[in-house]
């Protein structure tokens with residue numbers, strides 16, 4: 001993702017005389033950031049996400065800077081005459097992958113989400129949870145620049161929920177943006193770069209109270225080359241980095257992002273040495 005996706009003066013209402021669900025919304029989604037959207041039921045969160053995902057257009061206002069976008073809808077339409085794998089390959093080619101690359105990515109995502117055994121199952125016969133895994137896989141297949149997740153964790157088992165959190169961290173680490181809604185306040189807690197509440201048709205940015213944070217964090221101590229600094233992807237993932245002496249850092253990261261941070265450091269050129277990994281203790 002090279003530039004910001006922007007909503008300027010965006011409004012949406014359904015029908016010619018329907019009430020405005022959203023009005024005067026200005027929002028920039030910056031590359032490499034995670035954005036959470038909150039709000040009471042029926043306030044317009046899904047409406048906003050559909051506009052961000054580009055599957056709906058505003059009644060008024062402008063959307064500019066659209067990157068390659070993928071979307072996991074609140075409700076996934078499974079009644080299509082495809083097996084899970086055939087559906088994913090088809091969508092992968094729609095996203096611009098070759099058939100071979102799409103088949104490989106489909107296999108990898110079904111495996112990561114614990115649904116490899118359902119590759120040959122017709123979509124209509126999938127359980128709700130497996131169907132949700134396919135919905136998630138179709139969005140991740142082509143490594144989108146912007147990933148929009150509307151309650152995408154709902155219905156997933158614990159392993160798949162953790163895998164989706166890792167996938168979110170991977171997207172932002174590689175410079176993409178992720179926007180999500182989730183009913184669970186602890187979902188990716190501490191990880192968002194910005195949180196917005198949809199209220200009275202408008203978008204209100206939440207400012208964090210200093211020192212108060214909701215989710216578990218991990219401190220990773222690493223050692224690398226004394227000059228040159230941390231790999232750029234690691235800087236993007238870490239919530240904070242303290243250099244104690246040249247090349248020695250203590251990185252604090254939301255627990256959901258620790259795997260991706262470790263992988264980034266260990267696969268860097270040259271690789272970084274991980275000295276210790278432990279849960280952050282005490283008040284923050």
Ligand SMILES: Nc1ncnc2c1ncn2[C@@H]1O[C@H](COP(=O)(O)OP(=O)(O)OP(=O)(O)O)[C@@H](O)[C@H]1O
Nearest residue numbers: 014021039040041042043044045046047048074198
């Ligand atoms: N396709 C549509 N046609 C008509 N009205 C719609 C449509 N989609 C949403 N609405 C209305 O717009 C308002 C906001 O709905 P939306 O689904 O965006 O809210 P939400 O915050 O995502 O709700 P929830 O938390 O219940 O999922 C609601 O009053 C809803 O009935």
